[in-house]
Amino acid sequence: METTTAPAGEEVEVEPGVHLAQLAAGDEMSIQHLRMEPGSRVPEHDHHHEQVGFVYQGEQTFVLDDDTVTVGPGESYWLESHEVHAAENRGDETLLAIDVFSPPRPDPDWLRE
Structure with missing residues (x-):
């Protein structure tokens, strides 16, 4: 088992x-x-x-094609692949908010910018 602490100082804008x-x-x-x-x-x-x-x-x-969906505290959401x-x-x-991705994004583009 591995644990991770929320890295407030390691946020990327x-x-x-x-x-x-x-x-x-x-x-x-x-x-x-996400903040x-x-x-x-x-x-x-x-x-x-x-x-x-x-x-x-x-x-x-969320802005999706010609639709918008607003998600508030205590609500969750799902976005399909692509x-x-x-x-x-x-x-x-x-x-x-917290986002979970599958398959994993261990090295997202925003970490390399």
Whole structure:
């Protein structure tokens, strides 16, 4: 068994106001922490990973084709592999969420930038 502590000092700002921290990664999945300041945005993208997440503070609005879905505290979400999406914090509160990816993302692009 391995453990990982949330590395607050090791967050990477991937877009203005969008901070990610890589947490544990195993053979079949990985987990990361997401912090988005009000007004911040993750541009439209897709990836081959399935993504599930859980919001525990604030709200995250997903932009999917011609639809938007807002997820708030205590809610979880699932994005299919290759599902095109963007994410925004349209609220007044900092968003805090956990994302899990399968297959794992032990070395995501944002860690190399």
